[in-house]
Amino acid sequence: MYCGADVSEDINIIRLSAWYRPASNRPEVLPIAARGYPADVSNVSADSDTYIHGHDASVLAQHLRRTAEEAAAFLLPRIPVGARLLDVGCGPGSITAGLAQHTNGGSVLAIDVVGDVLRGARDLLAERDIHNADLSSASVYRLPIADAAFDVAYAHQVLQHLSRPVEALREMRRVLKPGGLIAVRDADYGTMVHWPKDRRLDRFQQIYHAVAQRNEVDADAGRRIPSWLKEAGFDQIEISTSVWTFDDSESTGNWGNSWAVRTLKSALAEQAIEYGLATQAELEEISNAWREWARHPDAFFMFIHVEGLGIRT
Ligand SMILES: C[S@@+](CC[C@H](N)C(=O)[O-])C[C@H]1O[C@@H](n2cnc3c(N)ncnc32)[C@H](O)[C@@H]1O
Numbered sequence: 406m407y408c409g410a411d412v413s414e415d416i417n418i419i420r421l422s423a424w425y426r427p428a429s430n431r432p433e434v435l436p437i438a439a440r441g442y443p444a445d446v447s448n449v450s451a452d453s454d455t456y457i458h459g460h461d462a463s464v465l466a467q468h469l470r471r472t473a474e475e476a477a478a479f480l481l482p483r484i485p486v487g488a489r490l491l492d493v494g495c496g497p498g499s500i501t502a503g504l505a506q507h508t509n510g511g512s513v514l515a516i517d518v519v520g521d522v523l524r525g526a527r528d529l530l531a532e533r534d535i536h537n538a539d540l541s542s543a544s545v546y547r548l549p550i551a552d553a554a555f556d557v558a559y560a561h562q563v564l565q566h567l568s569r570p571v572e573a574l575r576e577m578r579r580v581l582k583p584g585g586l587i588a589v590r591d592a593d594y595g596t597m598v599h600w601p602k603d604r605r606l607d608r609f610q611q612i613y614h615a616v617a618q619r620n621e622v623d624a625d626a627g628r629r630i631p632s633w634l635k636e637a638g639f640d641q642i643e644i645s646t647s648v649w650t651f652d653d654s655e656s657t658g659n660w661g662n663s664w665a666v667r668t669l670k671s672a673l674a675e676q677a678i679e680y681g682l683a684t685q686a687e688l689e690e691i692s693n694a695w696r697e698w699a700r701h702p703d704a705f706f707m708f709i710h711v712e713g714l715g716i717r718t
Contacts, residue, residue: 453518453544454568455620457613459672460496460522467663468496469529473503476561479645479712480588487511488556493545493577494518494563498526504559505530505538511556513538516548545573550580557581559588564633565617565626574637581717587639589713592649593627596709601701605694608687609668615682616673627711639715651706660706661699668692 458464473481477500484490484504488511495501495515505513517523520542530538543549545560546569558577564570577587594613599606617624627646634642651657668674669692677683698704 454566454622455676456519456566457616457620457622457673457676458566458667459675460519461667461671463663463666464671465497465522465525467667469499470659471500471561473500473507476500476590477504477507477559477588478647479590479714480557480559480586481507483557483586483588483714484508484511485556489514489554490557490559491516491548491550491555491577491580493558493560493573494566495526495540496522498523498529498540500561501526501538501540502530502533502535505535508537511537514541514550514555515539516541516543516545518542518544545576548576548580552579553582553585554580555582555585557586557588561590562592564589564630565591565594565624566622568621570623570626570629570633571636574633574639578637578639578717583717585717587634587713587715587717589630589634590710591626591630593709593711594624596625596627596707598707599698600705601698601703603694603698605691606698609664609691609694612677612683612687612691613673616676616680619680619682620676627709630711630713634713634715638717640718641716643714645712647710647712648707649710651704654702657701657704657706658699661695661704665692665695665699668695 484507486509488508490504490508490511490513492501492504492513492515495517498515501513501515515523515526515538517526517540523540523542526540530540541549545563545567558581560573560577564573567573574587574589581587594610594617597610614624623629631642631644651660668688674688677688678685
């Protein structure tokens with residue numbers, strides 16, 4: 406079962422940080438200009454693909470449910486004591502916060518291409534009294550980081566949003582020390598199944614895949630992780646899989662009601678309409694289907710994640 410905070414349509418995740426104490430053991434982050442960025446660090450949009458989810462409160466509420474214990478279970482036992490860990494595409498930072506607690510005297514640098522989402526992440530770290538994590542606005546395609554600076558580079562649900570995933574993995578490889586560990590995990594939307602049958606939810610899957618394809622990204626990224634890691638030059642690759650299962654009223658209620666909102670309010674909705682892949686009326690029908698599914702006593706949903714570990718030799 407997937408569990409965590411409640412979904413609220415009114416939730417306001419992004420709050421300006423009043424106070425944040427920086428980490429004492431920081432990884433080396435070069436001045437932005439040293440890696441070819443303009444002085445304004447928020448101006449990294451040229452490196453950004455079209456992000457299908459966007460950062461609507463309904464999306465962030467769902468991402469905030471994630472924990473390092475679940476999302477990085479395949480990595481945690483492998484984190485060296487005192488590790489310097491890079492968290493790529495950290496979003497609202499709930500996984501980052503957990504990772505920071507698993508570095509055993511080390512530190513985390515978390516980056517995201519969207520500067521705004523880092524404000525919420527900064528608050529979260531302060532609220533949890535975590536002082537060994539830093540945040541930076543940057544794109545994975547051009548990390549403002551020296552070569553061989555990190556022991557571990559991690560990305561959760563990021564490759565599926567990138568039009569150049571192998572290029573991103575090569576850039577993560579560049580900032581790993583020899584012997585350093587890459588750890589990536591992505592969903593595979595093609596493995597999503599629901600019960601009871603509902604043609605409107607089948608249509609949702611079609612629209613999601615079509616929007617991803619239009620954005621030149623792969624919603625079925627999970628199955629491609631093994632080949633992408635190989636192509637990016639990693640060795641000793643280890644692959645595992647895990648399943649998110651929604652089978653009780655709490656988890657199906659949360660998942661279904663969350664997607665009911667996201668189907669209408671997130672970037673996905675805007676892109677589906679802008680690309681001519683769905684109409685507003687159709688999205689409203691799908692949103693209703695999610696709400697009906699969320700309260701169905703037999704509601705069931707599952708999908709597979711693929712996890713990959715590899716060594717930079
Ligand atoms: C699905 S969210 C995952 C967030 C977090 N890792 C988690 O699992 O909760 C994907 C994140 O990747 C970020 N992202 C997209 N393209 C990126 C890029 N080129 N460089 C860095 N981050 C990127 C998005 O802004 C978004 O916050």
